[in-house]
Amino acid sequence: MSARIPLTLARALAPIAPPQSEVHRVISEADALAADRARNTNKAERATQANADRALDLQIKFQNLPGAWV
Numbered sequence: 001m002s003a004r005i006p007l008t009l010a011r012a013l014a015p016i017a018p019p020q021s022e023v024h025r026v027i028s029e030a031d032a033l034a035a036d037r038a039r040n041t042n043k044a045e046r047a048t049q050a051n052a053d054r055a056l057d058l059q060i061k062f063q064n065l066p067g068a069w070v
Contacts, residue, residue, distance in 0.1 A: 017023035
């Protein structure tokens with residue numbers, strides 16, 4: 001049975017731990033998860049911005065139609 005090392009302890013032990021140790025594996029997993037979260041957040045922000053841009057484009061398009069109600 002292996003116990004999982006808390007991330008804060010792993011970061012503290014990193015300078016003295018061997019490169020292939022459990023300490024570095026825990027840090028690597030945490031960094032990968034953080035990168036995935038950032039990537040998903042950026043993707044969601046880009047999608048939201050694209051939807052807002054499309055909505056604004058449609059609003060402008062239909063606002064400037066000839067014979068449109070004023």
